[in-house]
Amino acid sequence: MDSEIIGVEDWSELQKNLEATIPVYDKINRFATLGQVSRWRRIVRKKLPDNGLILEVGCGPGSFAEDVEGKKLVCLDPIPEMLRIAKIRVDKKRDERGDSRAEFIQGTAEDLPFQNDKFDMVCTLFSFRDWYDKRKGLSEVRRVLKPGGTLMIVDPAKINFIHGFLGHFWMKYWVGTYARVVCKQKEHPWKWLTKTYINFGTTKKYTKMMTEEGFENVTGKVIFPGMATIWTGKVPISKDFE
Ligand SMILES: C[S@@+](CC[C@H](N)C(=O)[O-])C[C@H]1O[C@@H](n2cnc3c(N)ncnc32)[C@H](O)[C@@H]1O
Numbered sequence: 001m002d003s004e005i006i007g008v009e010d011w012s013e014l015q016k017n018l019e020a021t022i023p024v025y026d027k028i029n030r031f032a033t034l035g036q037v038s039r040w041r042r043i044v045r046k047k048l049p050d051n052g053l054i055l056e057v058g059c060g061p062g063s064f065a066e067d068v069e070g071k072k073l074v075c076l077d078p079i080p081e082m083l084r085i086a087k088i089r090v091d092k093k094r095d096e097r098g099d100s101r102a103e104f105i106q107g108t109a110e111d112l113p114f115q116n117d118k119f120d121m122v123c124t125l126f127s128f129r130d131w132y133d134k135r136k137g138l139s140e141v142r143r144v145l146k147p148g149g150t151l152m153i154v155d156p157a158k159i160n161f162i163h164g165f166l167g168h169f170w171m172k173y174w175v176g177t178y179a180r181v182v183c184k185q186k187e188h189p190w191k192w193l194t195k196t197y198i199n200f201g202t203t204k205k206y207t208k209m210m211t212e213e214g215f216e217n218v219t220g221k222v223i224f225p226g227m228a229t230i231w232t233g234k235v236p237i238s239k240d241f242e
Contacts, residue, residue, distance in 0.1 A: 003201030004134050004209075011132040014196065017189035018060075018130065019079050024182050025061050028190060029126075032175040033227055040228050041067065044123055044152055047232075052120030055144065057109045057137075058127020062086030065102065066093045073102040074119070080106060109137030114144045117240070121145075125154040129200045138213040147239040150232065151215060157222045157229040158202045167227070171197050203229045214239075 001010045021028070029037050041064050048054055048071055059065050059075035060082050066089045075090065077083050083104045090102050107113045109124070109131045122141045131137040141151050158164040171194045179190035206229075207220035215233030222229050 001195070001199045003199060003205060006130070006132040006196075006199075008132070011130075014130060014192050015079060017192040019081055020189035022061050022081060022085060024179075026063055028175065028179055028182060029063070031178050032171070032193075034225070036225065036227065040154055040223060040230070041125065043223070043230065044125060044154060045069075047121075047150075047152060048123070049120050049150075052146075053118065055114075055119045055122045057112075057122060057124040057141065058130065059083070059086050059104075060127070062089040064123075064125050066090045068102075069097060070099055072100065074105060075102055076105045076107050076109075076112070078106060078108045108132070109140060112140045112144050116143055117146045118144050119146065119149060121150045121152070123152040123154075127155075128153045128206075129155045129196045134206070135209060135213060138210060138215070142214050142235055142239075145235045147235055147237045149235045151210070151235075153206070153231040154228055156197055156200065156227060158197075158200060159222060159226075160202065163226070164198075164202070168194065168198055170227075203231075206231055 001007060006014065045068060048068065053072045053074065055074045055076060056065050057076050059077050062085060065073060065075050065086060075086055083106060087104045094101055105113060110133045122145055128134065145151065156167060158167060175190060175193060179188045180186060203220040203222060207218050210218045210231060210233045216236050218233040220229050220231045
């Protein structure tokens with residue numbers, strides 16, 4: 001596992017562990033981020049376009065998707081159980097609001113099951129870190145975005161070695177101890193959060209990678225209180241003529 005690639009065996013082990021987090025996913029996430037996760041999700045929701053089609057890659061159990069109001073939405077995840085739970089949550093909220101139903105598709109970022117130029121915006125929250133081939137995923141996202149479309153990524157920040165060390169400490173001891181208590185098991189699935197965080201690169205690394213994979217106006221901003229980065233990039237208007 002490194003900052004670009006997760007090997008097949010590690011990725012399938014990671015996926016098993018992610019599936020095991022479902023019953024306690026929101027509870028531990030809130031604790032791990034001192035409640036900031038809802039604010040970060042709101043920041044992304046405010047940037048969604050009023051019209052057009054949105055794709056969330058790695059929707060998990062629907063924690064972000066359920067509060068996307070009044071927009072056409074497709075949710076993608078490789079884990080069928082994540083999609084099953086997400087559909088129940090998202091359908092319920094969308095029905096209550098009178099929004100059209102979202103679509104739920106099984107797949108991975110690296111092999112998106114969509115035609116070229118389909119989406120106006122792609123967002124991915126706390127999932128990019130888990131993609132097994134980040135460059136391949138970014139190039140697939142670029143392929144399915146329309147010219148001028150936007151990608152937004154949210155994931156734990158790592159500004160530099162010292163910041164990364166503090167983040168590692170936080171996840172291993174603060175989140176790890178809480179997860180062990182909540183999950184009532186020593187070998188709890190949240191240990192993989194620490195593993196993927198250790199191998200995740202810096203904010204700058206992925207800003208550069210997005211530019212190299214053909215996004216423009218790329219920014220990577222560490223947001224308060226320094227636990228997460230929001231990366232944004234646009235597909236060039238001239239995409240289809242390249
Ligand atoms: C921690 S959950 C994030 C859930 C949700 N987006 C949120 O805001 O909380 C990460 C999700 O990314 C998915 N994932 C992992 N590898 C992926 C890949 N290569 N392509 C797409 N999704 C992936 C996992 O299955 C998991 O459901």
